[in-house]
Amino acid sequence: MNWLTRTIHALSPNCREAIRLQSDALERPLPRLQRIGLRIHMALCIWCSRYSKQIKFLRTAARHCDHDREPKQGLPAGARERIKQALEAGKKQLP
């Protein structure tokens, strides 16, 4: 291996390390060398490239979480009644 190839090998993480770095990159800026190494790896690795898109999609999906949608089941009937009664009692205590 020439010096350039050796350098690239030294800089870039393996896949196990790369997926951890990708997760961390969603939390804080990575140190520069790590960022460069990760980019090199991602350019060369189709699986890590997919992984990156997929965990970013998880974030997008999570942000779209809509409680009007799922799950269908909401307040159980008993709970509904209890809360209404508590509210009634609460109203009577208002000045």
Next chain:
Amino acid sequence: MQAGESAEDQKPPELSDPEQWVDLHGDYLFKYALMRLRDPARAEDAVQETFLAALKGGKSFAGRSAEKSWLVGILKNKIFDHYRKASRETSFTDLDFYADEESDRFVADGAGKGGWIHELGPVEWSPNPGAGLDNDIFWKTFQECAGKLPKNVSAVFNLREVDGTESREICGLLNISESNLWVMLHRARMALRRCLETNWF
């Protein structure tokens, strides 16, 4: 209609009527609380406390969605209070879940050590993942996969990814270290990604 206004905001302004709150907002608030507290009894208590606090607040709103946002804000604070209190009693750190980090999917040793075993690596997700966002079955699958995360990991994931809470605030709230937070998030993402890949894509 202006951008950001829902059809409900177009109705003539009505004063908040506590009589209607439970029917209008109860389901939403309960689901919000249940996802985060994972316990129906706790969720019910949180919702009840929210309505009672709102009653004392005595505000009125010109639209249902503003009213709902206000109630969600109160509920969110109740949930945060719960987390703060719980974190003093038990640990929210969970380093056991998914501790092996799918080691069986990576080359164990030799020249390619640490690389994905090709047949076991992430596959291309199709149709375009974004298309799932409109699909009820996708959401059901997503919720089921998220529901498989153990309680503490789930709390961390929800706070960070659903609510967008900053890492520092999560650490303060749950009394966990930043490095443990990041490990838990990494493992939650791995697990969730894998579950979705298996069950949806």
